[in-house]
Amino acid sequence: MKIKISHTSPEALSHDTLILGFFSDERPPKGYCGLVDWRLNGMISTEIAQGRIYGDFPEKLLYAFPERIRIFRLLLFGLGSLSALTYDRLYNAGYEMARTVSGIRATDLVLPACKPEELPAIRLEIPVKEDHADEVRTGLGRFRDHVGAAGIEILE
Secondary structure (H helix, E strand, C coil), X not given: CEEEEECCCHHHCEEEEEEEEECCCCCCCCHXXXXXXXXXXXXXXXXXXXCCXXXXXXXXXXXXXXXXXXXXXXXXXXXXXXXXXXHHHHHHHHHHHHHHHHHCCCCEEECCCCCCCCCCCXXXXXXXXXXXXXXHHHHHHHHHHHHCCCXXXXXX
């Protein structure tokens, strides 16, 4: 498994699958999901406004070939309400994302800041702001040490 930390904007991505979490009580989406929504001319916020998606945990929605970003699939993952976000919710979200990614056989992922044994051959790019790169690198190093996955290579 190779994990790359990058400062890539959505339009510069070139991967198979982009995974984005969004919250049920955050309208319009914020963070990287909000940036992707903006690049997609409000596609995500329009789906929310029209009641087709809600952001409830663990809602999943897969879009094929979204225009204006160079990815093949956009996987939206509902995280529930931001106010109810806990460590357990994040853990369960990670588990559900890993199951979903495995189920659709995605091996080239972008996940803005997976149990490696369940996804043994993925290439994962994590777009982060420059001032958060050291924090993310440290967290990934701890993750690698904790799960004992020597095959995880962290690039920059």
